[in-house]
Amino acid sequence: METGRVIKIISNQYEVLDLSGRRNLCVAMGKLRKGMSPVVGDMVEFERFADQNGIQRILPRRNELRRPAVANVDQAVIIMSCKDPDFSSALVDRLIFLICYAGIKPALCVTKADLISDDDPIYEQIEDYRKSGYDVYMSGKNFEQEELKAMFADKISVLTGQSGAGKSSLINRLEPSFTLQTQEISKALGRGKHTTRHCELHPVCGGWIADTPGFSSLDFSGMDVSRLAESIPDFKEYLGTCRFRNCIHINEPDCAIQEGVRMKTISAIRYAHYKEIAAMIQAEKPKY
Ligand SMILES: Nc1nc2c(ncn2[C@@H]2O[C@H](COP(=O)(O)OP(=O)(O)OP(=O)(O)O)[C@@H](O)[C@H]2O)c(=O)[nH]1
Numbered sequence: 340m341e342t343g344r345v346i347k348i349i350s351n352q353y354e355v356l357d358l359s360g361r362r363n364l365c366v367a368m369g370k371l372r373k374g375m376s377p378v379v380g381d382m383v384e385f386e387r388f389a390d391q392n393g394i395q396r397i398l399p400r401r402n403e404l405r406r407p408a409v410a411n412v413d414q415a416v417i418i419m420s421c422k423d424p425d426f427s428s429a430l431v432d433r434l435i436f437l438i439c440y441a442g443i444k445p446a447l448c449v450t451k452a453d454l455i456s457d458d459d460p461i462y463e464q465i466e467d468y469r470k471s472g473y474d475v476y477m478s479g480k481n482f483e484q485e486e487l488k489a490m491f492a493d494k495i496s497v498l499t500g501q502s503g504a505g506k507s508s509l510i511n512r513l514e515p516s517f518t519l520q521t522q523e524i525s526k527a528l529g530r531g532k533h534t535t536r537h538c539e540l541h542p543v544c545g546g547w548i549a550d551t552p553g554f555s556s557l558d559f560s561g562m563d564v565s566r567l568a569e570s571i572p573d574f575k576e577y578l579g580t581c582r583f584r585n586c587i588h589i590n591e592p593d594c595a596i597q598e599g600v601r602m603k604t605i606s607a608i609r610y611a612h613y614k615e616i617a618a619m620i621q622a623e624k625p626k627y
């Protein structure tokens with residue numbers, strides 16, 4: 340049995356990178372097919388047979404995101420464009436919540452900054468993320484990207500963001516030898532909205548980056564509101580200091596989080612988005 344990492348899935352074929360860095364095409368063996376399927380990022384055990392390679396076992400996952408389906412990542416980078424599609428802090432925050440809930444570190448990369456002026460109001464929203472402790476990177480055509488490149492080294496990262504935000508373009512820009520398909524090309528082919536069709540790990544900037552298809556909906560079903568509040572980085576240092584132990588920071592008296600928002604030490608924007616999602620979860624309408 341050999342160990343390797345799933346770096347690409349196309350229909351029922353898995354590309355597994357073995358310990359010597361070679362790529363092996365594998366199929367999932369019978370006992371696996373019945374249970375959980377491997378996702379990109381999974382560490383698996385596979386066996387070489389005469390006619391094919393077969394994945395026998397998925398090793399325990401350190402973490403996993405459901406959408407995009409990827410496991411064992413060091414960080415998730417939210418790709419949000421300034422324009423086309425428009426910047427949305429509601430969407431950024433929803434992604435932050437999903438990523439942090441999965442126990443993964445988020446970062447924000449704002450793309451297409453070449454399309455806005457230096458005094459665009461988007462910069463105030465970006466400042467709000469920086470003040471709250473998030474790492475924010477600016478990107479655009481002809482931008483210097485040294486800092487961004489450095490943050491991918493030696494890590495497995497997943498890029499997530501809506502279709503057209505510039506995920507594939509960013510990878511192409513960081514590693515000019517890459518020519519991942521981007522929107523203009525697919526429009527020419529009449530393929531419609533989503534350009535990237537599958538999730539794949541690419542060797543970029545000394546690390547591995549998963550390019551993923553943009554999503555059309557986000558799913559908060561099955562989430563627990565208290566666990567969500569506990570996973571939001573903005574709230575971390577205030578947790579455990581509310582009057583009620585089971586406080587979910589919405590209407591309770593003597594709530595440290597609500598007090599933080601009043602004192603402007605917690606972002607009012609993030610808190611408002613938290614309340615929206617908490618209400619959606621409680622109303623059991625957790626799809627956005
Ligand atoms: N001006 C400008 N345009 C950009 C930039 N990044 C991407 N674009 C354009 O935005 C469009 C969409 O880019 P993609 O890289 O295909 O977007 P994506 O996030 O991979 O989209 P999906 O694969 O559908 O999820 C393309 O036409 C790119 O040329 C940028 O930094 N500046």
Ligand SMILES: [Mg+2]
Nearest residue numbers: 506507534535
């Ligand atoms: Mg793409």
Ligand SMILES: [Zn+2]
Nearest residue numbers: 581586588594
């Ligand atoms: Zn509270």
